[in-house]
Amino acid sequence: MEELLWFGEGEKYVKVVFSLASKITPSVIFVDEVDNMLGRRENTGEHEAMRKMKNEFMVNWDGLRTKDTERVLVLAATNRPFDLDEGYSGTDLKNLCVTAANRPIKEILEKEKKEHAATLAEGKPAPALSGSSDIRSLNIEDFKHVHQQVYQAAIKLPGDA
Known part of the structure; x- marks a missing residue:
């Protein structure tokens, strides 16, 4: 049960990070090894809590919940760029x-x-x-x-x- 509780915390943490970043703009959110966190969402063995966390991150990253005056930059790094951008180095x-x-x-x-x-x-x-x-x-x-x-x-x- 503790593992499910920990997994369920991810969505909340994503909300908190973006909320804090928008309050202290301009700000940068840096995500290392983004390929591990935001891999393909159609993975059938993936836990529901992980899918919710990814969806929350993508909604915030896309700017759907941000105001025009907020200046939050999301910067991500990966060792596997071909998994993310169809081949651009x-x-x-x-x-x-x-x-x-x-x-x-x-x-x-x-x-x-x-x-x-x-x-x-x-x-x-x-x-x-x-x-x-x-x-x-x-x-x-x-x-x-x-x-x-x-x-x-x-x-x-x-x-x-």
């Missing part, structure tokens, strides 16, 4: 993040280039350069764009023509 994911983070900077540089060319054509003095506060925040569209433009074109998945 840590380097692939790092490059995706760096390229996506550069997208807002590239946008502002392009804008300044166009403005500079337009003012020179009109004979006006060059406009002031943008500051770091003028750069927009990174968003999910940056990641989608980079993934679509760079990784979809560079990586042929099995079955692709």
Whole structure:
């Protein structure tokens, strides 16, 4: 009975961790060996309490219960990346993040280039350069764009023509 009680505590602990993280934002929740905790949910031999804990974690991780003002980052590590991401290495994911983070900077540089060319054509003095506060925040569209433009074109998945 004690083992079932311990297993049943997992769902509660997940709620507590995310609740605390949202109260002290910005915060980072780090999960080591996430593959052990969040393996496939369709495992038939899995205990009901473990499935509930996984579901609670995924709901919180996905942000379904978070407010727009909360800044909680979930960072996970694994020794078995192929069990989690269909084959992207840590380097692939790092490059995706760096390229996506550069997208807002590239946008502002392009804008300044166009403005500079337009003012020179009109004979006006060059406009002031943008500051770091003028750069927009990174968003999910940056990641989608980079993934679509760079990784979809560079990586042929099995079955692709």
